[in-house]
Amino acid sequence: MGEAKWIGIDAGSTTCKAVAVDAAGDLIASRIEPAHPVIEDQAARLVDELRAEAGAGGEVPVVATGYGRKLVRGATRNITEITCHARGVFRALKQPGMLVDIGGQDTKVIVIGPGGRAVDFMMNDKCAAGTGRFLEHSAARLSVAIEDLGPRALGAVGEESISSTCTVFAESEIISLVARGAKVDAILLGLHRSLISRVVAMIHSVGLRSPLMLSGGVARNLAARAMLEQATGQKLHLPEHPQLMGAYGAALVGLESGADR
Amino acid sequence: MNPKSYLAYTLGYQLFGKSFLSWQRHSDERKLRAIRPAPDDPLNPPLVGTARMKELMSRHYLEGRYANGVRKVAWVTSGAPIEVLRALDFFLIYPENHAALCGARRHAEGLAVEAENAGYSRDICSYARTDIGAALSGRTPMGKLPRPDLLVCCTNICQTVLYWYRVLAAHFGVPLYVVDTPFLYEKVADHQLDYVLEQIEGLIPVAEKVAGRRVSRGRLQEIMEQGKDCAELWLEIMDRAQHRPSPITAFDGFINMGPIVDLRGEPETFAFYKELLREIDRRIEQGVGAIRDERKRVLWDNLPVWYKIGKLSRHLGAKGVNVIVSTYTYAWGELAPMMDASDPMRSAARVYLHPILNRSTGDKLRSMREMVARFQLDGAILHSDRSCKPYSLGQIDQRDNLANDLGVPAVLLEADHNDPRVYSDEQADARLDAFVETMEAA
Numbered sequence: 001m002g003e004a005k006w007i008g009i010d011a012g013s014t015t016c017k018a019v020a021v022d023a024a025g026d027l028i029a030s031r032i033e034p035a036h037p038v039i040e041d042q043a044a045r046l047v048d049e050l051r052a053e054a055g056a057g058g059e060v061p062v063v064a065t066g067y068g069r070k071l072v073r074g075a076t077r078n079i080t081e082i083t084c085h086a087r088g089v090f091r092a093l094k095q096p097g098m099l100v101d102i103g104g105q106d107t108k109v110i111v112i113g114p115g116g117r118a119v120d121f122m123m124n125d126k127c128a129a130g131t132g133r134f135l136e137h138s139a140a141r142l143s144v145a146i147e148d149l150g151p152r153a154l155g156a157v158g159e160e161s162i163s164s165t166c167t168v169f170a171e172s173e174i175i176s177l178v179a180r181g182a183k184v185d186a187i188l189l190g191l192h193r194s195l196i197s198r199v200v201a202m203i204h205s206v207g208l209r210s211p212l213m214l215s216g217g218v219a220r221n222l223a224a225r226a227m228l229e230q231a232t233g234q235k236l237h238l239p240e241h242p243q244l245m246g247a248y249g250a251a252l253v254g255l256e257s258g259a260d261r
Numbered sequence: 262m263n264p265k266s267y268l269a270y271t272l273g274y275q276l277f278g279k280s281f282l283s284w285q286r287h288s289d290e291r292k293l294r295a296i297r298p299a300p301d302d303p304l305n306p307p308l309v310g311t312a313r314m315k316e317l318m319s320r321h322y323l324e325g326r327y328a329n330g331v332r333k334v335a336w337v338t339s340g341a342p343i344e345v346l347r348a349l350d351f352f353l354i355y356p357e358n359h360a361a362l363c364g365a366r367r368h369a370e371g372l373a374v375e376a377e378n379a380g381y382s383r384d385i386c387s388y389a390r391t392d393i394g395a396a397l398s399g400r401t402p403m404g405k406l407p408r409p410d411l412l413v414c415c416t417n418i419c420q421t422v423l424y425w426y427r428v429l430a431a432h433f434g435v436p437l438y439v440v441d442t443p444f445l446y447e448k449v450a451d452h453q454l455d456y457v458l459e460q461i462e463g464l465i466p467v468a469e470k471v472a473g474r475r476v477s478r479g480r481l482q483e484i485m486e487q488g489k490d491c492a493e494l495w496l497e498i499m500d501r502a503q504h505r506p507s508p509i510t511a512f513d514g515f516i517n518m519g520p521i522v523d524l525r526g527e528p529e530t531f532a533f534y535k536e537l538l539r540e541i542d543r544r545i546e547q548g549v550g551a552i553r554d555e556r557k558r559v560l561w562d563n564l565p566v567w568y569k570i571g572k573l574s575r576h577l578g579a580k581g582v583n584v585i586v587s588t589y590t591y592a593w594g595e596l597a598p599m600m601d602a603s604d605p606m607r608s609a610a611r612v613y614l615h616p617i618l619n620r621s622t623g624d625k626l627r628s629m630r631e632m633v634a635r636f637q638l639d640g641a642i643l644h645s646d647r648s649c650k651p652y653s654l655g656q657i658d659q660r661d662n663l664a665n666d667l668g669v670p671a672v673l674l675e676a677d678h679n680d681p682r683v684y685s686d687e688q689a690d691a692r693l694d695a696f697v698e699t700m701e702a703a
């Protein structure tokens with residue numbers, strides 16, 4: 001493992017991620033934390049931590065991405081998540097294709113071309129439908145921990161259908177289902193179905209291509225993965241660190257830019 | 262004519278108003294000429310001709326304040342057959358343009374809320390809500406709008422206008438004349454032309470009755486001729502964007518399109534656009550572009566986001582992106598070849614059947630593809646306008662076609678032309694920035 005050459009920061013809406021890469025572009029250190037309201041401070045601290053852990057003691061330049069990218073002090077460049085995710089996943093999985101990234105506040109479908117460049121993309125519209133927030137919000141309603149969402153949905157006997165993809169409307173559907181005595185696991189399965197149907201619609205609006213790759217926080221959710229595979233008829237390819245791909249890509253973009261600063 | 266109104270009209274508008282506005286234009290021109298953009302400003306100095314546009318539009322609305330009792334007033338949709346009305350010397354108010362001005366001046370939201378409080382749904386077009394809010398509250402940044410004596414609504418842009426004008430008719434208690442235009446899925450058929458022609462002919466006796474005079478066919482021809490001249494000139498201006506670097510942006514088009522909508526065919530409109538064209542040609546001679554460093558040339562589809570024009574042009578300009586042409590501004594010139602003064606009524610029927618919003622989505626896609634080639638475009642921004650359903654319908658496929666078939670990066674930008682409550686700077690910037698990065702990587 002070499003010393004850190006570039007750091008990528010992905011200041012997202014729900015989590016803040018930081019990755020350090022060495023001269024060969026390998027991921028050598030990382031951090032992931034819930035997003036802090038004061039992004040500037042959090043990003044600065046994460047950078048310091050990574051420099052201390054993997055740096056040679058000197059300065060390591062930073063590229064920022066994510067919603068808070070313009071607030072990361074001292075970043076040499078800021079680049080959108082579309083470009084960064086494409087670059088990170090391309091390096092991790094070594095193939096062009098279609099990447100679906102289901103994050104906290106937005107879901108992106110990105111066509112990755114040769115060399116890892118983003119050729120085309122689609123982001124969800126201005127609502128939480130089809131994003132991780134949709135599941136998170138509904139899980140809170142049902143008092144289920146986020147990590148349990150997938151396994152419980154997969155283990156459900158029967159499925160309650162949630163017709164709304166709108167987070168707020170889905171919540172009222174959940175309330176009435178619970179009131180009618182529906183099983184929580186069956187509701188969870190319905191919620192996943194609703195989320196995935198929205199994501200699949202986005203995939204088709206760009207035009208499905210294979211291989212299909214998945215990143216973002218929701219990639220850890222087994223039910224979401226299984227349903228996405230079923231709905232698209234494609235096997236999903238996942239990078240080792242699905243949540244870090246934006247930050248990793250940012251660091252790689254820095255590294256590829258050649259200059260150290 | 263009411264003598265008191267006439268006196269107020271003569272003093273307030275003819276004597277003092279016009280002279281004040283012309284003085285103001287000179288002062289605006291001086292200010293515009295003196296602008297030296299900061300070294301880091303991505304835009305070159307603005308078009309000085311814009312001062313004349315401001316004068317024309319202000320004068321129009323000022324005349325409106327004094328029009329009741331002096332001239333008959335008609336409120337009309339942007340695609341209404343106004344030749345008959347102009348031939349009868351109606352003073353025309355375009356509620357859509359009024360709403361756009363409210364939007365650009367950041368008054369639209371407050372007025373829309375007035376309409377929403379009166380029970381109009383937020384899903385209704387924000388032009389309609391802005392304008393109905395203005396009618397209900399009597400508030401407008403233009404001072405005061407004249408009461409209509411007649412309403413003329415043509416459905417060649419959307420069906421919203423039909424209900425909107427019915428609301429206005431009930432509110433003002435005045436007659437409403439509707440021109441129904443069948444949607445053109447394919448080439449126009451003779452029976453469709455006859456159907457619209459009959460309705461435009463039918464407007465004549467209605468308008469004559471309100472105006473209290475007869476229309477002259479000679480005057481109709483003259484007006485069609487003037488309308489054609491203006492539309493051709495406007496088209497010529499839009500087409501100047503073919504130069505590299507483009508001397509104009511689509512945003513310049515949005516800002517300066519008021520007269521081609523509200524005052525189309527007026528001799529002063531013609532003179533204004535002639536002068537604007539001269540200024541644009543001077544830029545071309547000097548090799549000056551609208552933005553400092555034009556690296557990418559882009560198409561804008563749909564209405565502008567009126568309250569974000571400045572922000573968007575700077576944001577994109579700073580990345581070397583010049584949005585040079587739009588389907589929306591182009592729509593006001595592209596029908597010029599159909600205008601034929603020798604047969605004004607039948608040619609009006611043809612023209613008013615063919616606005617972009619009355620043609621199929623495939624037809625719009627063809628127009629966009631043609632623009633990509635002719636203007637040598639690197640990308641396209643499709644504003645998915647929450648308010649304007651007919652314009653936004655089909656954009657997902659159109660985007661897909663541009664991106665995948667033509668290989669031209671294209672992005673959907675979700676917004677609303679007049680309602681800032683559905684606009685999010687962060688989300689819009691994220692999409693636009695990613696779009697610029699895909700163009701740069703292409």
Ligand code: SF4
Binds near residue numbers: 386389422648
């Ligand atoms: S819906 Fe579209 S065409 Fe109709 S009035 Fe609104 S903006 Fe104009």
